[in-house]
Amino acid sequence: MSEVIKSTVAEFNITYTQFLDESGKPSQDLPSIAKDFDKLIKLYRFMVFLRAFDTKAINLQRTGKLGTYAAILGQEAVGTVIGELMQKEDILAPAYREYGIQLQRGMKIQDILNFWGGDERGNNFANPHDFSMCVPIASQCLHAAGAAKAVQIRKEKRVVVAVCGDGATSEGDFYEAMNVAGTWKLPLVFIVCNNQWAISVPRHVQSAAGTLAQKAIAAGIPSEQVDGNDVIAMHEVVEQALDRARNGDGPYVIEAITYRLHDHTTADDATRYRSQEEVDQAWQREPIKRIHNYLVANNKWNDDLETKLQEEMKAHVAEELEGYFNMPKPKATDMFEHMYETLPDALLEQYEIVSQG
Amino acid sequence: MSEVIKSTVAEFNITYTQFLDESGKPSQDLPSIAKDFDKLIKLYRFMVFLRAFDTKAINLQRTGKLGTYAAILGQEAVGTVIGELMQKEDILAPAYREYGIQLQRGMKIQDILNFWGGDERGNNFANPHDFSMCVPIASQCLHAAGAAKAVQIRKEKRVVVAVCGDGATSEGDFYEAMNVAGTWKLPLVFIVCNNQWAISVPRHVQSAAGTLAQKAIAAGIPSEQVDGNDVIAMHEVVEQALDRARNGDGPYVIEAITYRLHDHTTADDATRYRSQEEVDQAWQREPIKRIHNYLVANNKWNDDLETKLQEEMKAHVAEELEGYFNMPKPKATDMFEHMYETLPDALLEQYEIVSQG
Amino acid sequence: MPEITLVEAVTQALAYEMGADNNVVVFGEDIALNGGVFRATDGLHAKFGDDRVFDTPLAENLIAGITVGMAAQGLKPVAEFQFMGFIYPGFNQIVCHAARMRNRTRGRLSCPAVFRAPYGGGIRAPEHHSESTEALFAHIPGLRVVIPSSPARAYGLLLAAIRDPDPVMFLEPKRIYRHVKQDVPDNGEALPLDTAFVLREGNDITLVTWGAMIKETLAVADQLTNEGLSVEVIDVATVKPLDMDTILQSIAKTGRCVIIQEAVKTCSVGSEIAANIAEKGLFDLHAPVKRVTGFDTTMPYFKLEYDYIPSEARIKQAVMETLEY
Amino acid sequence: MPEITLVEAVTQALAYEMGADNNVVVFGEDIALNGGVFRATDGLHAKFGDDRVFDTPLAENLIAGITVGMAAQGLKPVAEFQFMGFIYPGFNQIVCHAARMRNRTRGRLSCPAVFRAPYGGGIRAPEHHSESTEALFAHIPGLRVVIPSSPARAYGLLLAAIRDPDPVMFLEPKRIYRHVKQDVPDNGEALPLDTAFVLREGNDITLVTWGAMIKETLAVADQLTNEGLSVEVIDVATVKPLDMDTILQSIAKTGRCVIIQEAVKTCSVGSEIAANIAEKGLFDLHAPVKRVTGFDTTMPYFKLEYDYIPSEARIKQAVMETLEY
Numbered sequence A, B: 001m002s003e004v005i006k007s008t009v010a011e012f013n014i015t016y017t018q019f020l021d022e023s024g025k026p027s028q029d030l031p032s033i034a035k036d037f038d039k040l041i042k043l044y045r046f047m048v049f050l051r052a053f054d055t056k057a058i059n060l061q062r063t064g065k066l067g068t069y070a071a072i073l074g075q076e077a078v079g080t081v082i083g084e085l086m087q088k089e090d091i092l093a094p095a096y097r098e099y100g101i102q103l104q105r106g107m108k109i110q111d112i113l114n115f116w117g118g119d120e121r122g123n124n125f126a127n128p129h130d131f132s133m134c135v136p137i138a139s140q141c142l143h144a145a146g147a148a149k150a151v152q153i154r155k156e157k158r159v160v161v162a163v164c165g166d167g168a169t170s171e172g173d174f175y176e177a178m179n180v181a182g183t184w185k186l187p188l189v190f191i192v193c194n195n196q197w198a199i200s201v202p203r204h205v206q207s208a209a210g211t212l213a214q215k216a217i218a219a220g221i222p223s224e225q226v227d228g229n230d231v232i233a234m235h236e237v238v239e240q241a242l243d244r245a246r247n248g249d250g251p252y253v254i255e256a257i258t259y260r261l262h263d264h265t266t267a268d269d270a271t272r273y274r275s276q277e278e279v280d281q282a283w284q285r286e287p288i289k290r291i292h293n294y295l296v297a298n299n300k301w302n303d304d305l306e307t308k309l310q311e312e313m314k315a316h317v318a319e320e321l322e323g324y325f326n327m328p329k330p331k332a333t334d335m336f337e338h339m340y341e342t343l344p345d346a347l348l349e350q351y352e353i354v355s356q357g
Numbered sequence C, D: 001m002p003e004i005t006l007v008e009a010v011t012q013a014l015a016y017e018m019g020a021d022n023n024v025v026v027f028g029e030d031i032a033l034n035g036g037v038f039r040a041t042d043g044l045h046a047k048f049g050d051d052r053v054f055d056t057p058l059a060e061n062l063i064a065g066i067t068v069g070m071a072a073q074g075l076k077p078v079a080e081f082q083f084m085g086f087i088y089p090g091f092n093q094i095v096c097h098a099a100r101m102r103n104r105t106r107g108r109l110s111c112p113a114v115f116r117a118p119y120g121g122g123i124r125a126p127e128h129h130s131e132s133t134e135a136l137f138a139h140i141p142g143l144r145v146v147i148p149s150s151p152a153r154a155y156g157l158l159l160a161a162i163r164d165p166d167p168v169m170f171l172e173p174k175r176i177y178r179h180v181k182q183d184v185p186d187n188g189e190a191l192p193l194d195t196a197f198v199l200r201e202g203n204d205i206t207l208v209t210w211g212a213m214i215k216e217t218l219a220v221a222d223q224l225t226n227e228g229l230s231v232e233v234i235d236v237a238t239v240k241p242l243d244m245d246t247i248l249q250s251i252a253k254t255g256r257c258v259i260i261q262e263a264v265k266t267c268s269v270g271s272e273i274a275a276n277i278a279e280k281g282l283f284d285l286h287a288p289v290k291r292v293t294g295f296d297t298t299m300p301y302f303k304l305e306y307d308y309i310p311s312e313a314r315i316k317q318a319v320m321e322t323l324e325y
């Protein structure tokens, strides 16, 4: 019998982009940003700051001065670049591990610590429209779609950025948000921060999809993979996606490949489920050392500058801690203050109990 | 500046298969099933039966003898082939428009009418394990995944078939089910009956994806499109997918392209949202005439046989209606009988009210 | 002015507010060209266009989630769930986000949204099309749950719901979508939320109800009035937060109370009302509080739906037992 | 025999029943190698292997939906939701399918599944990790909702839940996961469902509670006993369906009742209990029923969680007011 003709009706491919290899050496010809050393040093400084903050926060938790905290150790490049490239009027819909972006958009260390310290005031930060940290996995992707629809209806030139984890790509919300973004051609960029783990569940248990970027094919929207520990590659890819969206060319999905070097949160013990060997190898690919090496190789950085930077950042973090430590405990009646714009009569009796008690 | 190297890390394509064109003429070399005229006549007869039933059911609703009814007019080939190919011990998780399959698997006309006639007894049909009609769109896809996991754990050689509509592919359940089927390599075949409409919402409003088959790429599982009005193409594609799954090669997604010739249900008025022209064109592609023409062209069918068949099927349907009409109204206390295996004490008082009232 | 039905009053309120406030957008499944399966949005797409009246892909979690996103960014979204039975995929977004956006951000963001859904039984619909689960939302802090029971209240309460700065579940009793017609002036006047309506004043007994059960309850009240009794009928209207003051005042006067709801009994709005009476009105009572409710069973397929929905006979019997206690 | 905590009793019950019944499978997020974020499934993967103890992709709707599918096909799935706050994506599957499978098919298929979730506040967890929304499930016909409050009851009730032929929501009060240790013989003996447990017998007042609030309630009961009062304490245990007989009998004896729950007040299990008392125990009462509950606010972030959870002081005050009425 002759071969059955199955006519091809659609074709797709997924690419991966990297400019600096693990050691910080170019793995292909570099784009112009790679010569913008002011910019690179700015990004580098911010990443060092982030790590100083992260280290401190873990410490605060260990000494009982903070609740559960989710570290960003090893993932600093992703948020740093997104925060750098988003414009002020853009809208961020983050998960709970996006300090790198948020600290560039009005959130203060004190806000982040308040959030993890069990105080809603952490979400009342100095940005009028960004969404706050989102705990229910992937649900923020739909808020981002709604925000993007609002932007589109009002014909504004703003982009919405939704950030979520690899685990989040298994939730219906993620697919539904991509799908509607595609149908409505929304100004919305999804960035999947694939740190290989969702608590104890490794990437391959989440999905048989070879890449997470290919999930965008289900929504008919373009996507790609990028080395999320390579600041330069991240910058190229995210910039283009944001530009596209801003110019009315619709949504985009970026899978940024990185690695969660720390436990999931301070409440987690990763030794129960992953090998030290894997973590050691991941340390070889971490983002800060990589750009550091590149800067040093280009004579734009040295040990002196490094020592000064480290001290400066620690001091900066320490300073910001004061605000957190000096924050008075919320009043018990604060529970009621923002339930509704105006407290309904039906709640007055309960309010009284609390204000007396 | 030199071209950025984005290395391709994954490639995909989606195919479409058709053997008989609209008029029933071969559009490529035919597979062996096309010479199995006994089989084709069997399938043809069943499709004629389905249409006779469908016409009758619409009629019953119009004359107040049935509740809302969802017609399958124009989609008969999809269910007919699936029902033919599934084995008895396989498990079906249907939506609410899959009589074509169900009537081959133990469900009777009377059951279907009971279901649409407002009587749960319609779901207590003569198949011990198939799921009943599923009204919440797409949710059956996850039941299918759970059933397939049960089959896999018990190392049985059974396949689970989930059937859903084009609209259903927008629900999170659909993606989540495909995703887990991929990860766990479940013996599960998804068949998307793409009839181009979800009530009043046309296919292109559901998704920017060019095909619905490509949604499977998000789950890393193979998929293809097939002409769902072509019995021969359906048979080829579904048979292979079922065989694969049965042999442990994992899940598969089939997008069967068809068309809903009737209103969404008898409660709907499709003239509000789609043109008669579109419907007229779709009538040119309908499945029954197509295989009829093919059989006639091969001298396997003629007007005499057709007249006899039409009468036979109408009589058959009429006969089965008796059971429905003779069904006594359920007892009011039936509400309680299957809430739990044993009625909890807390419900006795309410049970008494009903049994007295 | 022609008289209109409850569902037409919904359309009228939507059209009025869309005309008055550009931020109001209306969306859901089959609501644009088709005008909604009950025609509640009929004509809006023609009048206000694609940007303000649009169909979504078929996903209720999506509908709820984008509503939260739009509302947080300054729109006033009015989302339709085709039937209350299909709200549950969106439950997470409503409970975890809509209800909390203001509280979580200490007022920095909020969720001025309306989630509309036809609800309740009695129209011979298939499975999942007939439940009354208002209590699930009434349980959730941060939400309002509003249920109109007449064309005029549908119009006035829906306007109030859209204008309210917080999220409102607006549940429309579809059994009475076309039950009565009323002259409802299209004057943009809202009715107050969080306020029960006394529909009949009386001294002998208080009947507390809402939504479609208004129909049977008023019929029983009329019968009893004809029999010489003085019956007070309260339409709760906003079932969360509850206007217990109006109910307790009535009971202080009548000393007897029957609560009538279509929903299942356990952990329902009726439970909450009865519990409040047990806490605060106990010694005003001359007879125990009675609840006439749907049963704690799954709403049956429609052959038995009127065996499930409280009938006039069941209501009357409860009233008589309470009066004779 | 070493004494074990409540969470260890959960593990022990799971291990026992997996050993006794090959159809029992356990799954959820992070439950295999990691043994669950609270270690409730610790060691099960090592003992029973990949086929019977497995991690799912991160999707609660998926978890709920496959549970329904497995249960309908003869397995006895025990699904873990990592926290009750993450159950809502699966709400549709639980409400529309798990709760209805038997009824819809007139018993042809059923759903012998257990949905486990740690719930309640008090452990300094982030947002959405601390709510007590048992009433949402108690409202739904077809479900059972079971809440243990001691290691022994966790063991016995979980065995009963797994063996039950219908779906059970098994909510574990994580605040007391490690509060006390008890000797819990691993003898496979189940405790009865649908049955309240009288933990202290007494004549002056009835305290009705469940879950973690047992801790504060017993502490208050002990104080009062020391002060010479006779206090009856009832652990409701199965909050749906309710064992009102035990509660009403107690009230017939004591004439006074305080209901203590961590959940919000409105449309809660406490409302249902109070409503039942208003209907059936009214004239046994010497004082109005009091409810001491979480407030009708979103559970606050943890700085205020103990301002939210009923304190011993609030309970005691309510008891004193009821006694002195």
Ligand SMILES: Cc1ncc(C[n+]2csc(CCOP(=O)(O)OP(=O)(O)O)c2C)c(N)n1
Pocket (backbone or CB within 6 Å): A097, A135, A136, A137, A164, A165, A166, A167, A168, A169, A195, A197, A198, A199, A260, A264, D029, D058, D060, D082, D086, D089
């Ligand atoms: C809906 C929901 N389910 C479960 C959880 C518990 N949980 C918190 S973080 C997490 C893993 C998330 O993994 P991923 O999306 O990869 O993000 P990452 O933590 O790696 O940044 C889980 C399961 C949650 N927060 N929300």
Ligand SMILES: Cc1ncc(C[n+]2csc(CCOP(=O)(O)OP(=O)(O)O)c2C)c(N)n1
Pocket (backbone or CB within 6 Å): B097, B135, B136, B137, B164, B165, B166, B167, B168, B169, B195, B197, B198, B199, B260, B264, C029, C058, C060, C082, C086, C089
């Ligand atoms: C969760 C849910 N949402 C909405 C509905 C109402 N509804 C019934 S059928 C339908 C359209 C389904 O379209 P599709 O999946 O293409 O199936 P078809 O009817 O075309 O066979 C809708 C929206 C429902 N039954 N369930």
Ligand SMILES: [Mg+2]
Pocket (backbone or CB within 6 Å): A165, A166, A167, A193, A194, A195, A196, A197, A198, A199
């Ligand atoms: Mg991750």
Ligand SMILES: [Mg+2]
Pocket (backbone or CB within 6 Å): B165, B166, B167, B193, B194, B195, B196, B197, B198, B199
């Ligand atoms: Mg369709």
